[in-house]
Amino acid sequence: MNAKTVKNLLDDRHILNKDFRMVPAVSATLDGTTYATSIDVPSTKMEEYHQIENLSWIAIPVIQTNTDGSQSFTSIPLVEAMGYHWCPYSTKILGNNQPKVSVSTKNHSPGTDDDPLDKLSLTQLIVLNLEESRKRGISTSKEEYSSLVETVQKLDVAICPQRLERFGDDQTLVIPPLAFAGDEFCSLLRSVWNVVQHETLNNSPPTDVDNTRSQEIQQDFWLRLARAHSSPRIVRRGVIDPKSKIRQSGHRLVWPSAGIPTTTGPGSPGWICVTEQGIHQSFDMTRVMFSRGNISEKIRFGKLVKEGEVVVDLYAGIGYYTLPALVHGKASFVYACEWNEHAANALKINIVDNKVSSKVQVLVGDCRKLALKHHLVNIADRVSLGLLPSSEGGWRTAIRALKDETGGWLHVHGNVPVSEKTHWALWVCAQLFNIVQEERKGDDWVVVCNHVERVKSFAPTVCHYVADIFAGRGELCGIDIPDQARVGIIRQDSTFVACPEVVEPPSCALSPDGVLCHEWMR
Known part of the structure; x- marks a missing residue:
């Protein structure tokens, strides 16, 4: 609850390292010294090392050169300790950085008026073909260029965004749906080309721009945009069709090739690898969706899985939760169901790349039918239900x-109105309990939600949540619940709330015909 306050205080003292994100921390004490994680504990001291889990701790990244001066930290009461912590992802990895470009300041000396180009973003400089042109001595004081600068400054940020996202291990450039498109923008590029050509050819009159030349100008722009961001390709972000049962990606290649490639698989134009927490996730980004906002939940899920567990992943995708369960959770086996064939093929490649193929069975198709065909009954300690908007x-x-004999844990994902989070958790438990009774799992079974995790925002008043729910024999629950209680939730203050006999469906529930009610999105 104090993390944002401390972050702002560190920022005020110019200590905050904005290249990295805050993460949950683990504290430990060795020889009277507090460490944020075990990585810097000397190997000779490992037998003396005692790790203390404290979920209230948050590790906030600071500038390394300032960590020697502890006085900067002791003046902030809310800072409990200083040490080293491994951060699995950075702001740069998530594409929030602004790459810098070296621009010559020829003819601009101290004391003169500010150069208008100094106020332009990197993308605006690229549109004007000035990321390198100023080095060639092109004057920006001429009337025609001044006019172009004003035009670029007036462009809507949807057309010319100030910052662009870089994605994946190769830093693929991902541009918004409307970016650098439309007749007005194409006309602007042609005008810039005319001015640059005029200057470069010693004031020779510019030639007319035909369709072929227009394509060359556009390709030249993509080349310069990619080069300035050190990216090997450019992809236009798409939207997932809400009617698509397989949630196919809407991303489209822009450069050096365009559209959806005819081939797929490793080495194809749309193939990309994203490494998170040491896990390699490869897929065709023009055919398979990928959410980076789920990284915290992937990390959490990997920690929840216990060594030796059998896990069923009903909506496996390319291995979002299958791989953390195996690589970090040390699950003994995972049954991974996926009905998008492109995602399933990527998953088969990923389990080989991550050296866990002997512990996974990939089943392609509708998980409900697959479970009957392959008898996925009475086998799991834990089940992941990672499907949105509802599983x-x-x-x-x-x-x-x-x-x-034991039951186990269900991790139920869903897009839920923030105001209905508790109601949703109660309703899910009630529905699951009804299923338990119908399936005659046992009179000693309970259904209890002990935690609801917020994964990310979906809309202004709607979040992606995951409910951790135990369904099984009460004595194995591991949760302190009142005697005779069989279904309910544990609040954040550790109090138990029993489900009423009748729980009305929340606004995000499926209708009787299986269609999501959209009233909750109004």
Whole structure:
């Protein structure tokens, strides 16, 4: 609750390292010294090392050159300790950085008026073909160029965004849907080309721009945009069709090739690798969606899985939760179901790349039918239901998959109005309990939600949540619940709330015909 306050205080003292994000921290004490993680504990001291889990701690990144001066930190009461912590992802990795470009300041000496180009973003300089042109001595004081500068400054940020996203291990440039497109923008590029050509050819009159030349000008722009961001290709962000059952990506290649490539798989134009927490995730970004906002949940899920568990992942995708369960959770086996064939093929490649193929069975198709065909019943300690906007269609399959003797954990994903989070959790538990009774799992079974995790924002009043729900024998629950209680939730203050006999469906529930009610999005 104090992380934002401390972050601002560190920023005020010019200590905050904005290239990295805050992450949950683990504290430890060794020889009287507090460490943020075990990585800097001397190997000879490991037997003396005692790790203390403290979920209230947050590691905030600071500038390394300032970590020697502890006085900067002791003046902030809310800072409990200083040490080293491994941060799995940075702001740069998430594409929030602004690459710098070296621009010559020829003819601009101290004491003169500010050069208008100094106020332009990198993308605006690229549109004007000035990221390198100023080095060639092109004057920006001429009337025609001054006019172009004003035109570029007036461009809507949707057309000429100030910052662009770089994605994946190769730093692919991802541009917004409307960026650098439309007749007005293309006309601007031609005008810039005319001016640059006029200057370069010693004031020779510019030639007319035909269609072929227009394509060359556009390609030249893409080349310069990619080069300035050190990116090997440019992709235009698309939207996932809400009617698409397989949630196929809407991304389209822009440069050096365009559209959806005819080939797919490793080495194809749309193939990309994203490495998170040491896990390699490869896929065709023109055919498969990928959400980087889920990284914190992937990390959390990997920690929740216990060594030796059997996990069923009903909506596996390219391995978002399958891979953390195996690589970090040390699960003994995962049954991974996925009905997007492109995602399933990527998953098969990823389990080989991450050296876990002997512990995974990839099943392609509708998980409800696959569970019947492959008898995914009475086998699982844990089931992941990572489907948005609702995983309701897989709940019965998930309950059937849990071990009859013990039960296990369900991780239920959904897009839920913030105001209905508690109501949603109660309703999910009530629905699951009904399924437990219908499937005759056992009179000693309970269904209890002990935590609801916020993954990310979906809309101004709607969030992607995950409910951690135990469904199984009460004595194995591991959660302190009142005697005779069989279904309910644990609040953040650790109090138990029993489900009422009747829980009305929340606004994000599926309708009787299986269609999501959209009233909650109004």
